[in-house]
Amino acid sequence: MYYCPDCRKEFEFVKVYYEERDGGFERVHLCPFCDSTSFVEKKGAYCRYCGMRIGVKERYCSTTCRRAGEKLFKKQEERERKRKNDILYKSISEVDNYNKTHNCNLSYGQYFALKGANML
Numbered sequence: 001m002y003y004c005p006d007c008r009k010e011f012e013f014v015k016v017y018y019e020e021r022d023g024g025f026e027r028v029h030l031c032p033f034c035d036s037t038s039f040v041e042k043k044g045a046y047c048r049y050c051g052m053r054i055g056v057k058e059r060y061c062s063t064t065c066r067r068a069g070e071k072l073f074k075k076q077e078e079r080e081r082k083r084k085n086d087i088l089y090k091s092i093s094e095v096d097n098y099n100k101t102h103n104c105n106l107s108y109g110q111y112f113a114l115k116g117a118n119m120l
Contacts, residue, residue, distance in 0.1 A: 001041070001042045001044075002014060002031075002039045002040065002041055002042065003039060003040055003042050004031040004033065004034060004036055004038070004039040005038060005039070005040070006031065006034050006036040006038055006039075007031060007033045007034040007036065009031070009033050009034075010042070011031070011032055011033070011039075013032065014029040014030060014031070014032065014039070015029070015030040015031065015032040015035065016028070016029060016030075017029075017030055017035075044056065045057075045058065045059075047059075047060050047061040047065050047069075048060060048065075048069050049061075049065040049066070049068050049069035049072065050065050052065075091108070091112075092108065094111075095108050095111045095112075098111060099111075
């Protein structure tokens with residue numbers, strides 16, 4: 001979140017302008033409302049579940065958000081664990097690791113065809 005003291009407005013995204021300098025271009029960030037460059041970034045903490053601005057030491061804005069957030073993150077961890085144990089994920093990782101270690105670019109079909117013919 002940003003704050004512009006010139007127009008006294010808050011905004012999430014800056015306006016990007018490219019200015020020609022010394023035969024090249026330089027990126028300049030501007031306030032989207034008044035084109036000022038004197039805006040500042042507002043730092044702070046936000047609720048991990050709903051995104052509401054909260055105090056620096058807290059993680060959630062309320063007990064409802066805390067319960068819902070913990071439930072959500074638990075489901076997310078379970079999905080990640082299932083994904084990593086999936087046979088397709090393991091197969092894709094195997095091909096990617098082979099390509100990286102042998103500095104080649106085999107497709108998944110090529111890799112498994114060569115592996116089935118014991119040519120790897």
